Amino acid sequence: xxxxxxxxxxxxxxxxxxxxxxxxxxxxxxxxxxxxxxxxxxxxxxxxxxxxxxxxxxxxxxxxxxxxxxxxxxxxxxxxxxxxxxxxxxxxxxxxxxxxxxxxxxxxxxxxxxxxxxxxxxxxxxxxxxxxxxxxxxxxxxxxxxxxxxxxxxxxxxxxxxxxxxxxxxxxxxxxxxxxxxxxxxxxxxxxxxxxxxxxxxxxxxxxxxxxxxxxxxxxxxxxxxxxxxxxxxxxxxxxxxxxxxxxxxxxxxxxxxxxxxxxxxxxxxxxxxxxxxxxxxx
Amino acid sequence: xxxxxxxxxxxxxxxxxxxxxxxxxxxxxxxxxxxxxxxxxxxxxxxxxxxxxxxxxxxxxxxxxxxxxxxxxxxxxxxxxxxxxxxxxxxxxxxxxxxxxxxxxxxxxxxxxxxxxxxxxxxxxxxxxxxxxxxxxxxxxxxxxxxxxxxxxxxxxxxxxxxxxxxxxxxxxxxxxxxxxxxxxxxxxxxxxxxxxxxxxxxxxxxxxxxxxxxxxxxxxxxxxxxxxxxxxxxxxxxxxxxxxxxxxxxxxxxxxxxxxxxxxxxxxxxxxxxxxxxxxxxxxxxxxxxxxxxxxxxxxxxxxxx
Numbered sequence: 005x006x007x008x009x010x011x012x013x014x015x016x017x018x019x020x021x022x023x024x025x026x027x028x029x030x031x032x033x034x035x036x037x038x039x040x041x042x043x044x045x046x047x048x049x050x051x052x053x054x055x056x057x058x059x060x061x062x063x064x065x066x067x068x069x070x071x072x073x074x075x076x077x078x079x080x081x082x083x084x085x086x087x088x089x090x091x092x093x094x095x096x097x098x099x100x101x102x103x104x105x106x107x108x109x110x111x112x113x114x115x116x117x118x119x120x121x122x123x124x125x126x127x128x129x130x131x132x133x134x135x136x137x138x139x140x141x142x143x144x145x146x147x148x149x150x151x152x153x154x155x156x157x158x159x160x161x162x163x164x165x166x167x168x169x170x171x172x173x174x175x176x177x178x179x180x181x182x183x184x185x186x187x188x189x190x191x192x193x194x195x196x197x198x199x200x201x202x203x204x205x206x207x208x209x210x211x212x213x214x215x216x217x218x219x220x221x222x223x224x225x226x227x228x229x230x231x232x233x234x235x236x237x238x239x240x241x242x243x244x245x246x247x248x249x250x251x252x253x254x255x256x257x258x259x260x261x262x263x264x265x266x267x268x269x270x271x272x273x274x275x276x277x278x279x280x281x282x283x284x285x286x287x
Numbered sequence: 288x289x290x291x292x293x294x295x296x297x298x299x300x301x302x303x304x305x306x307x308x309x310x311x312x313x314x315x316x317x318x319x320x321x322x323x324x325x326x327x328x329x330x331x332x333x334x335x336x337x338x339x340x341x342x343x344x345x346x347x348x349x350x351x352x353x354x355x356x357x358x359x360x361x362x363x364x365x366x367x368x369x370x371x372x373x374x375x376x377x378x379x380x381x382x383x384x385x386x387x388x389x390x391x392x393x394x395x396x397x398x399x400x401x402x403x404x405x406x407x408x409x410x411x412x413x414x415x416x417x418x419x420x421x422x423x424x425x426x427x428x429x430x431x432x433x434x435x436x437x438x439x440x441x442x443x444x445x446x447x448x449x450x451x452x453x454x455x456x457x458x459x460x461x462x463x464x465x466x467x468x469x470x471x472x473x474x475x476x477x478x479x480x481x482x483x484x485x486x487x488x489x490x491x492x493x494x495x496x497x498x499x500x501x502x503x504x505x506x507x508x509x510x511x512x513x514x515x516x517x518x519x520x521x522x523x524x525x526x527x528x529x530x531x532x533x534x535x536x537x538x539x540x541x542x543x544x545x546x547x548x549x550x551x552x553x554x555x556x557x558x559x560x561x562x563x564x565x566x567x568x569x570x571x572x573x574x575x576x577x578x579x580x581x582x583x584x585x586x587x588x589x590x591x592x593x594x
Contacts, residue, residue: 027374030370030446092304114564115565118500119312120556153308213402218537263404
């Protein structure tokens with residue numbers, strides 16, 4: 005081996021090691037965050053956390069029952085409006101993938117995906133809070149729904165494309181119309197994947213805080229009214245985290261634990277569903 | 288009803304929902320402009336170049352926030368880019384096949400963790416660490432909260448976005464590029480450099496996508512940057528960002544001018560992030576297209592001419 009080649013090989017080895025090191029460096033904060041969320045959060049979690057209302061400063065205990073209910077209501081509203089819009093848009097993109105219109109819409113969905121969530125919050129504030137001069141669950145839900153749409157659009161499109169082309173051709177050959185083929189054959193085949201895609205999108209927006217600050221606002225009391233301000237896990241965690249009270253800090257960690265567990269569970273579920281779909285496509 | 292008219296109504300029906308996505312993007316631009324007219328009319332361009340932020344006397348200049356946003360995002364990019372590219376290269380070129388999926392999944396998990404959880408971790412874990420480092424370095428003031436903490440947390444949050452796009456770009460580089468390098472006697476790293484060279488436009492796009500994320504990141508930054516509107520190159524001083532000032536002051540904006548000033552900051556944030564995103568998507572898209580249009584030229588071996 006010449007000295008030159010040896011030098012180049014050593015050089016190559018160094019950079020390969022650095023790349024491996026980069027993976028380790030990125031996994032350290034991930035491990036640290038998960039470690040602290042579990043260590044601090046799991047200990048602070050108890051039945052009271054799910055069933056009780058927040059206690060005033062100075063009294064220990066209490067829970068986030070109103071915030072948990074609030075988050076569920078908010079993502080319910082978001083799903084009610086983002087799922088139909090997102091899915092039908094995704095169906096259009098996968099059925100007519102090559103048209104100019106589809107490329108523009110795809111581009112717009114990507115742009116919307118990159119818009120900071122706080123800006124989407126301002127938009128929801130402008131159209132739903134300002135005219136009635138009141139923060140409301142509806143405004144918060146719509147803000148979350150707007151953030152969900154691009155995710156649902158892209159996952160629906162991608163998963164529909166995984167459906168074997170033979171299924172579509174078979175349906176069309178039997179005389180089905182386009183709509184019939186899509187809704188009776190193609191969508192059902194991809195349904196488990198689409199559903200989990202929606203769940204992942206829900207998990208993403210359930211973790212959003214910024215767009216809720218001035219749409220759903222917060223509420224110290226139990227409220228399920230759609231036209232009133234409503235509490236949410238994330239805003240509650242924020243309020244507690246920046247407070248000076250140890251007791252509230254513990255509650256914040258418990259809230260973070262709940263959020264992270266929910267997201268982990270859903271994303272694992274989604275991976276399994278996608279893998280099943282890919283296997284179906286191969287066979 | 289005939290089949291073709293059925294097909295047409297299906298196309299138009301689903302198309303209407305697709306058009307809604309366009310409408311939303313346009314609606315955001317329109318609404319943000321409409322809600323910031325007072326501040327636009329009163330301050331004009333001065334809004335972007337002055338640094339007084341005084342809600343009491345109604346004098347608003349957004350320069351410190353723009354500075355804080357750009358500075359923190361650029362710092363985050365400097366930290367995140369080498370790491371993200373290293374990850375992308377390791378997963379797509381070096382890692383054993385069985386490790387690929389799990390590693391990709393783990394790095395993408397970083398993107399799934401909510402911003403608020405990053406912020407919580409930032410306040411109670413990262414900031415004390417940064418404070419210790421600052422004290423050890425003799426920095427003044429050693430608060431822990433400030434630009435350094437914000438840039439670090441942003442870097443972690445941006446890594447998964449950049450690395451997953453860069454990975455996809457590398458996956459799209461035609462195998463012939465690497466094979467040609469190997470055939471010329473390249474080492475593994477030299478072959479990787481050829482692949483990176485081929486995908487460089489897309490990789491720049493991936494970095495810009497991360498930049499766009501960093502610009503708009505709100506909660507985690509708000510919780511660790513210290514929220515003090517000052518323009519300073521210091522890593523240790525508390526500063527402020529555009530997204531953070533909106534998050535903190537929006538509900539406190541008592542008069543209309545104050546609110547319009549905050550929304551104008553949102554408008555600029557929207558314009559910048561859309562611009563950065565458009566550019567990055569274009570770069571990524573053009574690289575992918577180039578990778579697909581490369582035609583493998585069949586090698587014609589000249590027949591030996593009999594002497």
